[in-house]
Amino acid sequence: MxxxxxxxxxxxxxxxxxxxxxxxxxxxxxxxxxxxxxxxxxxxxxxxxxxxxxxxxxxxxxxxxxxxNIPIEYILKKCEFNGLPFYVDKNVLIPRQETEELVEWIKQHDFNLALDIGTGSGCIPIAISKYKKTSFTAIDISASAIEIAKNNARKNEVYIDFFVADINSYEPNKKFDLIVSNPPYLTKDESIYMHNNVLLNEPKSAIFVENDDPTFFYKTISFFSLNNLNKGGMLFLEINPKFCEETIEIFKKNKFVNIELKKDLNNRNRMLKAVLN
Ligand SMILES: C[S@@+](CC[C@H](N)C(=O)[O-])C[C@H]1O[C@@H](n2cnc3c(N)ncnc32)[C@H](O)[C@@H]1O
Structure with missing residues (x-):
């Protein structure tokens, strides 16, 4: 007893x-x-x-x-993001605090048509749609993630247009006012600094990129946004502080202006905003 x-x-x-x-x-x-x-x-x-x-x-x-070392969020199959309830399991990344900061930044802007690339649990478009009236599309390469994101949208009573799609080949039928993404951005080499509960449990395809191409997704997103963002449209990204300069250069070279950075709670450059010229 x-x-x-x-x-x-x-x-x-x-x-x-x-x-x-x-x-x-x-x-x-x-x-x-x-x-x-x-x-x-x-x-x-x-x-x-x-x-x-x-x-x-x-x-x-x-x-x-x-x-x-199984994260408590996966054990209980739930977590909170921006004060909202989300179902999570090993098919999706557990939403992070820095992503809540990205969402808070986006909420301060006006836009109508928006796209989230690599939506995972759906945390970004769901938290924003709960706060303001927008028309969000969200894609992920993982069909299991999209199923979870759809359930989370229902749970939070918001409508998002979800699709299983690879950003390398996705061709939307409209242009957007805003594109947001928290893509995989840690190099495999950086895994030595990570806690076992992340390494052993969270989906590696959601976290890592190859060591020899750490800005792979930023190049893809920049190219995609040139064709699919309205002129004057905004891009919001979570970035790897270690490759901050290289990431900025990609967007500068591709007609993006007014590039702003925001630091996370640990004072590291973690978020980027850019406007298509
Ligand atoms: C870092 S997680 C972000 C998840 C969620 N947006 C968040 O902030 O918690 C990256 C997501 O991108 C997805 N992803 C990876 N490669 C992709 C690709 N080529 N096209 C679309 N999504 C991709 C992964 O499946 C994963 O869900």
Whole structure:
């Protein structure tokens, strides 16, 4: 028999080899909220109560998966992006905080027809459409990602035109006022700096590009946008801070002007805006 307060010791005993104390605290609060529906204050107040057996068994299963480095979002099959609920599983990237910053930047602009390239869970067009009236198209090369994105749009009650398509060959039947993309941009060499829960679980095709062509997607998107963005149309991209200068050069060479950069919370150049001249 375990008391609710003892979940904390159980987490630290089981997970300290895999996570640091701050990460364990944060995982504990997520699990307590999910399984017991208690926030932090309620968890403290209820510490002396007995943990029901079915809740204990669910917690044990979650801890087993956490020990295998499976991200909590994939274990619970959900995450929050821009305050909205999203279903996620191993077929889509778990939306990141820097992408929320990109979305906040885009929300400050006026546009009507928009395209998201490499939509994954659909987080970008869904969060923007929930906030402002736009007509969004979104593509991804992965059919499983598009299925998930469609479900997320339904869950959040917005309409997005989703297509399975490869940006290298996609031919839309209209031009856009805005194109956004968070394409794969980390080189395989950069994987040595990454946590195992990303490396072992998230789809590699959503994250990595070849070492010898780190700006591959920016070249493709630049070429695509020249033909499919209205004159004066805007491009918003998440970029690799390591190849910031090379990325800017691609857009400068291809008739894009007013190039602006935005830093992420770690003060690294992570977002780019450019306007088609
Ligand atoms: C970094 S993830 C971004 C996912 C989502 N937009 C987000 O911000 O969380 C990149 C996405 O691009 C998709 N992708 C990769 N290559 C692609 C291609 N050639 N054409 C279209 N989408 C592609 C991947 O399947 C993946 O979902």
């Amino acid at each position: 375990l008391l609710i307060g003892q979940i904390s010791d159980y987490f630290f005993d089981e997970l300290l080899e895999t996570y640091n104390s701050r990460e364990i605290d944060s995982l504990l609060l997520i699990v307590v909220k999910e399984i017991l529906n208690l926030n932090y204050a309620e968890f403290i107040i209820n510490k002396q109560k007995i943990l029901a057996k079915k809740d204990y068994l669910m917690i044990v299963e979650i801890v087993k998966k956490l020990k295998k």
